[in-house]
Amino acid sequence: MLDTITIRKGLDIPISGAAERRVTDAREITTYAVKPTDYVGLTPRLLVEEGTVVSAGEVLFCDKNDERILFTSPVNGRVTSIVRGDKRKLLELVVTAEGPSAPAVFEQPSGSEELKSLMLRCGLWTLLRQRPYGTVANPDDQPKAIFVSGFSSAPLAPDHDFMMQGRETFLKKGLEALTLLTEGTVHVCFKAGHHLAPQSSALFHDAKQRIQTHYVKGPHPAGNVGTQIAHIDPINKGEVVWTMPIQDVAVLGELVSTGVYNPEKLVAVAGPGIKNPHYYRVKAGACLKDITTAQLLNTDYPKMEAGDTLRENRIISGDILSGNQIAPDGFLGAYDDLVSILPEGYYYDFMGWLMPGFRKYSFSRTFLSGFLPKNTFKPMGLRIPRFSSFWRFDTNTHGDERPLVFTGNFERVFPFDIYPTQLIKACIVGDIELMENLGIYEVEPEDFALCEFIDTSKTNIQAIIREALETLRKEAKG
Secondary structure (H helix, E strand, O other), X not given: OOXXXXXXXXXXXXXXXXXXXXXXXXXXXXXXXXXXHHOEOOOEEEOOOOOOEEOOOOEEEEEOOEEEEEEEOOXXXXXXXXXXXXHHOEEEEEEEEOOOOOOEEOOOOOOHHHHHHHHHHHOHHHHOEEEOOOEEOOOOOOOOEEEEEOOOOOOOOOOHHHHOOOOHHHHHHHHHHHHHHOOOEEEEEEEOOOOHHHHHHHHOOOOOOOEEEEEEEOOOOOOOHHHHHHHHOOOOOOOOEEEOOHHHHHHHHHHHHHOEEOOEEEEEEEOOOOOOOEEEEEEOOEEOHHHHHHHHOOOOOOOOOHHHHHHXXXXXXXXXXXXXXXXXXXXXXXXXXXEEEXXXXXXXXOOHHHOOOOOOOOOOOOOHHXXXXXXXXXXXXOOOHHHOOOOOOOOOOOOOOOOOOOOOOHHHHOOOOOOHHHHHHHHHHOOXXXXXXXXXXXXXXXXXXXXXHXXXXXXXXXXXXXXXXXXXXXXXXX
């Protein structure tokens, strides 16, 4: 019998511009970066200087708090820039590829300790994240379970079935390798009815039941790994769970099968109004300048500078709800497989909320559009060309931040067995005991992204949750 989990609370945002199922090879990109800012709680120690020649898989920096955790170069090349911010905080370490970039080759592991050592040495360990706190997994911890989400439900989400075509065997090997890192169970969740779901029982079954397959259906955030953890094996105080992106599990499978560390992935580039939304095959940390310029440059005006076009759009590494804004020549985030591009909302609405707002997407029924079905003109997930751009989505928040007013809407889109309103209040006032009692260890900022989206007060809820988790993490460290 299929283990099917139904998520009833949530919201699918009907935004147009999802990536088409075709791939452009972008492995010829020559500039890459490893960004310490992608990793929560990391204090980097540089091990190279500008001008240093490095090979793929060679160490660039490590974590000062645990020097076993190494961050490596994705390509053969030269360190051309070390970018620092305020107080000399390390922001980016840029590597320019030189010559052919063959993948790094390592000796295949034969046991759990050798596997852990290999993942640490080649840099793949950094893609294992630990809950609570969302940090890089601690090699000394023993997780009660490891979770892998086989789909994404976020706006403009990439199709993981398409991404994993031809890599199912490596995915299976990667999941089997993860069982060596925990005495518990490896849980892998697929979207019910999708390509991988029907074959997953046979493909990912193991005799010892160390790998469990689940099928999930429902609106966003059904694809968030935090939602899946909450419905399968919730985290209590003192417990640890690890998570890993599904494409990186396949990279792990290739590593243990062949000894080759090849940090490639498919990345979807999507958004309303861009020229050609589809997938690109890139290496980890690739510079996105060529890709975003090609997507945004208007060929009707050949004299238009690319910079002018790019300034009219916001480029986000990740999804539009929880991703990070990057510069037009910025780099792909370490955990991201989606680049979202949204028009900038540099305008003011005449009379603001007093207008009917028929084409303004509204959850709270501030506008007339709030009385339409939430997925208007996208029945059963189908894209109807005539209505695909009915809703106008951009970066305009239609108002500034104001006093936080709780309307009860958060509970309608938050599928955890947690009171979101009370938890947000506890985080604002910094009441650690109350935060713990209300379930702060179960959540990450991305779990509150929908709450932030529908919040009429325009509050940066994800930043509040991250600050609270950082406070707890530092308290736990003593």
